[in-house]
Amino acid sequence: MMSKTARVAEKPRPEWGSDVIVEMLKAFEIEYVSLNPGSSYRGLHDSLINYGGNLMPEVILCPHEEIAVGVAHGYARAKGKPMAAAVHNVVGLQHASMAIYNAWCDRLPVIVLGGTGPTDTAHRRPRIDWVHTAVVQGNLVRDFVKWDDQPASVEAIPESFIRAYRLATTDPMGPVYVCYDADVQEKKLNGDTYLPSLDRYPAPLPVQAPEEGLDKTVRWLLEAKRPVIITDWVGRNEAGFRSLRDLAELLAIPVFDQNGRFNFPCQHPLNLTGMERTALPQADLVLALDVPDLESSVSRRVQEKGQRGTVNLLPSQAKIINVALDDLLVRAWSHEFNKLRQADLSMLADTSVFLPELVRRLREEQKTLAKINVEVGKRRAEWLKIHDGRNKARDEQTKANWDNKPIALSRLFTELNTVLKNEDWVYTNSTRYGAENLYLDAGKFNQILGKYKG
Incomplete structure (x- = not known):
């Protein structure tokens, strides 16, 4: 059986519209796509595995769309760059909407990919393709994404994806939603190359104060x-x-x-x-x-x-x-x-x-x-007195609550700090009021991932 690496090394030509989507994911070095499988993006799912070799990006299987977007949210917070999440048509997008809103409030880049249609009603299966299609599907989340799009052709996929990535990753960052019609995903290609040079689409320079x-x-x-x-x-x-x-x-x-x-x-x-x-x-x-x-x-x-x-x-x-x-x-x-x-x-x-x-x-x-x-x-020196006074009060409270049942947060974080003293660690999710910051000896960039908003 051919290895993933070997399959990717062959660099096959795109045969289907969804292969072009995978090419864009690879071009932007998207490491993962978290998803809950759905027929509206079966073309994309197939291309991720059979065309992309399930490598850069690799599929992360999730039991629910909200979890899939939540995984991408956490990745963005830890890495400072986006991964993708794929969600199934109208129903999957509704499931994912709470997690998308969380990423919006947190100002974090998440690339949400979706499927719909076929938009051409002559190509739809009875009932299921009708109840799972909306015009335009992005309306559902438009109020809490930076941008949404539904490219109408394979030729439109690269520009749409480039814009989505650039908007998601330009401060202030945020989630984007790109929806792909089933007919566009499953269109058979004639061998033409659709991929532009990314060098012509650089990220904007950061905004400096006047x-x-x-x-x-x-x-x-x-x-x-x-x-x-x-x-x-x-x-x-x-x-x-x-x-x-x-x-x-x-x-x-x-x-x-x-x-x-x-x-x-x-x-x-x-x-x-x-x-x-x-x-x-x-x-x-x-x-x-x-x-x-x-x-x-x-x-x-x-x-x-x-x-x-x-x-x-x-x-x-x-x-x-x-x-x-x-x-x-x-x-x-x-x-x-x-x-x-x-x-x-x-x-x-x-x-x-x-x-x-x-x-x-x-x-x-x-x-x-x-x-x-x-x-x-x-x-x-005056600020140091206030700092030392705060720490003294912290230590007194920790001592007074040491034997509380259930265990007090002050003891939990004190003992955790002792255990972690000689370790390389990251704290992934803050308490509501950031209580851990009072106890943990964290000083490295991104050592505590912060408090989630939303």
């Missing part, structure tokens, strides 16, 4: 007496993760991690996550980095006699700098875009390029840094 915004941010940070940083999604890129630490250490700025990604080392002395009520009332400048829900980050919830509300923790004179891209991905149907932010300076910028440039410019301010050095040292 000069005015960078200059103001540098000046305000150097002038501030008690600047703080709030972040939620910076850790999606390693450049942002590393530069955030550099920035915090350079100016002794405490960081409050909202845990959408792993943004800042857990046990770093400037990590004051959980101490917002103590520290934020002292702030005169807030640098909000990729924070979609700034309201909950700078306030505490109150509920009296059934009335829900918030109490702002920031002083009224505190300035706010907001740097994010999430305003580029807003839909009217779902209000996961949160409350409209107030800010004194707002920039649409990718923090993976904004933060390294900000740190570079700050380091060039040698005279000013020397002038404020004593002041920076004092606030570093």
Whole structure:
């Protein structure tokens, strides 16, 4: 029997429309396709195995479409790039819709492939092909995907897939849905080549902040007496993760991690996550980095006699700098875009390029840094006291709850941290409020995959 590697090495010519889909998956180095088999994409399923050799991509069999998209969601969070999930016509897409919405809220790239039809009613089988076909099938998820498409010919497949991949992987990222008509998948090809050169379709360069915004941010940070940083999604890129630490250490700025990604080392002395009520009332400048829900980050919830509300923790004179891209991905149907932010300076910028440039410019301010050095040292010591106080309270609570039954999270994470001390590990799914960050000694990029939204 021929090995998978040998079959792929032969590089056969596409014979069917669905072979072209597999060629595009291979061209973009998609490693896996998670799926629950369905007849509407039997052509694609056949091509994945018999034309593609079940290798790059490899099929992951799942018992339900929501699980299939959930697998792709988790892969995107861990790898920072998409895999594909295939779902069966109308019913499979409805099953998958909750998982697609989760990926949308999490701003993660998932390529959802579907089948439909035949759209040509003359080619349909009685009943089943009718109840499993919609016009246009993408309408079902259009409010919570970045883009959907239903290419009407084999010739249209490459451009459609290239656009889908580029949109899914361009910040702010998100899921896309591409639906393939059964007739298009099962069309017999005449030997023509349909594959364009991907070199002519490069990914767009990341969005950098304008000069005015960078200059103001540098000046305000150097002038501030008690600047703080709030972040939620910076850790999606390693450049942002590393530069955030550099920035915090350079100016002794405490960081409050909202845990959408792993943004800042857990046990770093400037990590004051959980101490917002103590520290934020002292702030005169807030640098909000990729924070979609700034309201909950700078306030505490109150509920009296059934009335829900918030109490702002920031002083009224505190300035706010907001740097994010999430305003580029807003839909009217779902209000996961949160409350409209107030800010004194707002920039649409990718923090993976904004933060390294900000740190570079700050380091060039040698005279000013020397002038404020004593002041920076004092606030570093003051923030350290709050950090140590938090850890002391944590240890006291852990000791008091050690013998609780069922076992307390504080003991669970304390013991887990001891076991993992000399291991190379990744924590895959956060608790609701990120309790693990208080105990685990995590400091590497993507070591904790963050809190799932949706």
